Amino acid sequence: MKFWQRFLNLDRKWIFLGIGLVVIIPLLFPLRLPVKPSKPVIDLFNRIDTLGVDNGVVWVVTDFDPGTMPELMPMTMSVLRHCLTKGTPVVLHGGLWPAYIGMAKMAMDNIAVEFPDKKIGEDYVFLGYIPGVTAVILAIGIDIETTFGTDYYGVPYDSLPMMEGVKNYEDISIIVDISGTRSPEYWLMYGQQRYGVDVGIGCTAVSAPSYYTFLQSGQFVGMMGGLKGAAEYEELMERYGYPTGRRPATVGMDAQSFGHLLIVVLVILGNIGYFIVRRGERKVGIERRKE
């Protein structure tokens, strides 16, 4: 009784500490709880995995900002690692909106450290931001060279050996749009439906449910939804012997699961305590404070 009463009046600082710990500890000492890859992720993985060298380039787009980085950056890194290890030429496109180029740059810097022997311009290419949003998607269908002109670093398009012969969507095997915005719909409407290019996506957990219809209709090749989706992709990478770094999404997933669990446990204990205390109060007839 007394314990519960004290528990009900628990200082919020303990809750804050709890949340902080359940997030930090799994990050420091990863448990890597088992994840079972789901069909949309397997589809996307297989699609990229079965690509040959001459199937065209993989076109990865970063349409997210620091707010959704924990979920979406691991996806970006996984896809880039996957392509580079396999030797599939990959293009990183710095997003349809100006604010997202910073994320692409961050991914590129990491890649440069992780794959010192891969050469920019030969094994992978970094294209910057071009204004126009949907107009950019349409323009890629006509001519990539005139659309972008140079890569992010200002190297003229025709001096990029990897892009030789890459003219439009016909030379792109798949668009992988990693997005915290509505951009997957744009790629679907203007890239996939108009030009028939394959589109696979990575999105936040919040927006994932709204894309399921497009998956079912086969309009998206595959999808990674939230940290869970990113963790599943990492799992597949590991199974097939690809490098995965520290598996940041899997680790993040642990933290997230524990965070959820803590909140649920707190709510349940709070309710148990509430009932026990209330019953006790009724017996002794203490007037309950208005809440």
Next chain:
Amino acid sequence: MKKRVPLLITFITGFIIIVSFFVPHRPFGQLETETLIWYAIIFAFTLVIGVDSLVRLHIKHIRKRKKGWWYSIVFFAGFFYCLTIGIISLIQTPNIFQPGTVFFYGYETILIPLQATMFALLAFFVASASYRAFRARNIEATLLLIAAVIVMIGRVPAGYKLWPKLPVIANWIFDVLQIGAMRGILIGVALGAVAMSLRLILGIERTYLS
């Protein structure tokens, strides 16, 4: 006079804009986009008032050596820092949001982390608020609690392991059970806003012009 004229302006402006919604023909059709450009310009002037207010307040703090006055100096340090890197970038390049400019760098290294930090406070507060608020006090609170918990667990893998039906139920709550009420609230808010706007244009609601 000082009150009548603005009220008249309110009525005429509002009325013309409403008419322009229904008339695509010139000059009405373009009116909405046109006015938005105008408003952006008017808006630019209003920010000057804000900056003036804040700067004046902090100067006052420093002059009067109010308790904690030196925080106002910190304020000015931040203010001038951002201003300086902005000016340098504007001189250097026409596009200050290009990665590589001093401004973008300063923005990315300090302002974004600060924003993200404040935003992430929500993780703590979501926990403390749910612990406190989700108690089965009465029917309503109980339903709030149950819906929240099911959706919460239903969306992580642990929920699936607990009971494979849980994600299905969570989705059902989200796709069906809550839709009606959310729609009702949206319609209510929109009706209220429309009524408010009509009262404004008719000059019935004029507190803002006081």
Next chain:
Amino acid sequence: MSISTSIWVWIAALLTLMIYSFLYKENPFYRLAEHIFMGLSIGYSVVILWYNYILPRIYEPLFFPPHQWSLIFPILIGMMTFGIFSEKYNWLIKYPLAVYVAGYAGVQIPLQLQTMILRQAEASFLTPDKFTSLFSSFNALLIFAGLVTTLIYFYFSAKREHGLGGASQVGIIFIMIAFGAAFGYTVMARISLLIGRMQFLLQDWLGIM
């Protein structure tokens, strides 16, 4: 990996810790971070004001051909807001305010009616395709019941007697379920925000991850 040597990472990390320190109690560090944040954001707004408004919307269209002289009007209206700097002329601000508020009210009325009210009402219509199975019929009726009772809950001018009282009781139940669901739905995203900050602290700053 090891601890960061970049001064900017250190600044960002220390500011992050200063902000979180207020979860324990109010303290000078939080206040310091708060004032830095405030100063930076105001400086930022001024730069944005110049870059996004004054340069492209006033300076360029006015001083470069084709000169859009009509922009003089909004500029004059805008300048009337400066009336508040004087006791004598502070009534001047009522004019821009009237134009500004009424204009948006005029935009809002048809737009709200179209996109929020009529659109939502249309989506609530029960079309035959919603009755394809027993379950979907049940769902459709449930959505319908939620909408109707919620709308009744928001009746202000009728006494809550007879059926209305009961209906608005049911309405508040639907509303509470909706709130619970919306709350639960965001928890995941909020926690991943914190994961992002912690990754920054542990990885970019301390390098122990």
Next chain:
Amino acid sequence: MIFLLILSFTISAKDTPDDAGGSITINVYNIPEGTEQIELYRLTKGDTLFEEVGLIPIFKGELDDATVTDGVLYLYKATALTPDTVYVAEIKEFASSSPEWFNKSRTSVLLFIALFWVVILVYIQLAKKNPEGLFIRKLPPLEAMDEAVGRATEMGKPVLYVPGIEYITDAGTLASITILAKVGRKVAEYETRIINPHFDPIVMTTAQETLKNAFSEAGRPDAFNKDDVFYLTSEQFGFAAGVDGIMLRERPGAIFLQGYFYAESLILAETGYSIGAIQIAGTNATTQLPFFVAACDYVLLGEEMFAASAYISKEPRLLGSIKGSDLAKSVLLVLIGVGVIFGTFAAIKNVAGNPVYMEIFDRILEFLARTAE
């Protein structure tokens, strides 16, 4: 290349409806199997050569040619390219564009506005004649406001009023200003201090005037301190950080969070809770309502906030407008109800068997759907 004139592949061109002119809508029908590209060409009357307009998106089968001049006559031709054949379709008669004086697709919006307007005016007249006859139900959060100010005064603590982070143009902000006037009068009466930080400078100046008047009305114009109504910053989380700082330092006894809020809602409400203040929230931001409900003592839910701002003044004209909104709700309920009856009918009696019901039903749906586009 072989040119084939296939009858089934057809094209139509007509003036784009409900626009300001300068556009013709082209539709293609029966696009041949395997089409890779549909090109559109145009012949201006008097010219001899077709000029290329552009590609018609295959999945839409429709294109608005917005490069035409009003009143000029044009002839259109489309070619569908499949890997082995080129199909050609042409319109028979010249088409031209013109601007319209009324956007027909928005008729239902106009009807609704007109109805709303009339209803509100009628009720305002009725309310003026018989102010006692109007019943408006009580709003507990509104009743609690005076009590909250009173408690803050007893504790010798100030009152904090946050008007949200939208601009003056948002209806919620305007409602908040009205509520501020009420709170301001009580504060002046009780001789307490009110702290009022702002996100938008214009809202700030408006609030300054509103509070000044409120203090004058309460007979204490000298007690108003203009410095307590100040601008903080127009950066979302910067604002949240600033308001949190104020809460922690000034320890207000009552906090009003009234207006439009975004994600910072819970940051503010939880900090407010931690200092033990009575919190009365109100917002038209439906996404933030759950957080306020969880963390605050009283909440004005969505429309209640607008009703509250009308209720405060007790002026018959404002109350009349509440009655008008309620009537609009009834109309909507009837409309939706009609939908239910027809929908159920159609479901029970099988769609195909009852063309009459379906016809009426389809008409209504179409009418609404057009408006919502």
